[in-house]
Amino acid sequence: MQSFNSLVIDYKDNEHNISFRTKIFRELKHKEVLVKIKYSSLNYKDALSVSGKSKIIRGEEMVPGLDFSGTVIDSKSKKFNKGEKVLATGSGLGETIDGGFSEFIYVPDNILLHVPKKLSLLSSMQIGTAGFTAAISIEKMLLNKQSIGSGPIVVSGASGGVGSISINILSNIGFETIAITRNKNYIPYLNKIGATSVIIPKILEKKPLNNKLFAGSIDNVGGELLDWLIKSTKDNGNIVSVGMASSYNLNTTVLPLIMRGINILGVSSTNYPNNKRRFIWEKLSNKYKPSQLSLINKNCINLKEVINYSKKMVSGKVAGRTIIKIY
Numbered sequence: 541m542q543s544f545n546s547l548v549i550d551y552k553d554n555e556h557n558i559s560f561r562t563k564i565f566r567e568l569k570h571k572e573v574l575v576k577i578k579y580s581s582l583n584y585k586d587a588l589s590v591s592g593k594s595k596i597i598r599g600e601e602m603v604p605g606l607d608f609s610g611t612v613i614d615s616k617s618k619k620f621n622k623g624e625k626v627l628a629t630g631s632g633l634g635e636t637i638d639g640g641f642s643e644f645i646y647v648p649d650n651i652l653l654h655v656p657k658k659l660s661l662l663s664s665m666q667i668g669t670a671g672f673t674a675a676i677s678i679e680k681m682l683l684n685k686q687s688i689g690s691g692p693i694v695v696s697g698a699s700g701g702v703g704s705i706s707i708n709i710l711s712n713i714g715f716e717t718i719a720i721t722r723n724k725n726y727i728p729y730l731n732k733i734g735a736t737s738v739i740i741p742k743i744l745e746k747k748p749l750n751n752k753l754f755a756g757s758i759d760n761v762g763g764e765l766l767d768w769l770i771k772s773t774k775d776n777g778n779i780v781s782v783g784m785a786s787s788y789n790l791n792t793t794v795l796p797l798i799m800r801g802i803n804i805l806g807v808s809s810t811n812y813p814n815n816k817r818r819f820i821w822e823k824l825s826n827k828y829k830p831s832q833l834s835l836i837n838k839n840c841i842n843l844k845e846v847i848n849y850s851k852k853m854v855s856g857k858v859a860g861r862t863i864i865k866i867y
């Protein structure tokens with residue numbers, strides 16, 4: 541075999557284009573690994589990139605895909621050997637370097653991890669970037685003294701990948717978890733994965749402070765909903781901002797910060813320190829391992845279906861996680 545297929549986005553002439561292209565195998569660079577990809581996953585950020593709704597790639601041309609799992613085919617790294625099962629999430633994949641929507645990938649060894657013993661190539665991508673983001677969000681809340689006894693944690697964008705896995709993990713480790721969704725049809729699904737109740741927001745109160753409703757939150761939406769969450773959080777509560785499905789703007793007041801001691805925390809799966817990734821993935825294979833992966837992973841598609849599914853995802857017509865089976 542001299543070539544392989546990849547899904548490629550380019551912005552030649554400042555226009556978004558996407559197509560399947562044939563790439564030629566080349567020599568490995570120092571500390572580089574060649575991986576045959578078995579699975580990837582379609583994240584919301586990937587869907588924005590593939591559909592052209594937002595320019596995610598930091599260049600004129602790139603393979604999208606924030607994550608992948610597969611088998612080492614060749615290596616010029618002392619850390620990885622031929623035949624080993626590996627994974628990678630974030631770390632610039634699909635943004636600054638070629639990502640996982642491809643049959644093979646050349647990847648620097650400093651962003652690659654061995655698949656934990658209690659996970660497989662499939663389950664590691666059922667968790668994927670969404671699960672990793674959920675885990676670092678929960679980890680940051682716990683490091684900031686979030687406690688089960690303080691009250692419920694609310695999760696916005698609950699039917700998406702990050703939201704669904706956040707709910708499942710929080711429920712598994714003992715937190716009362718409330719889901720926020722725009723679609724009432726998702727209520728049975730959200731209850732099954734661990735939500736004790738579901739909120740369908742209609743008209744959000746626009747006051748300097750709201751009643752104290754939640755002990756903390758994981759927000760995937762941004763905008764007016766994040767403002768409402770900040771103003772509805774109990775004293776010393778933690779709010780983790782992980783997404784902007786609605787808006788990247790935030791118009792709020794300082795009153796919840798100076799009168800209730802609210803903590804607004806941010807996380808980034810792209811820029812998370814590589815030396816800490818292994819620790820999080822070990823937790824995802826044990827304490828944080830989602831118990832409802834079969835429910836959360838609603839779709840399994842092939843590479844040729846990515847373009848169509850991306851359009852559905854940005855339109856809010858896809859719940860849970862979508863796995864991409866490469867071969």
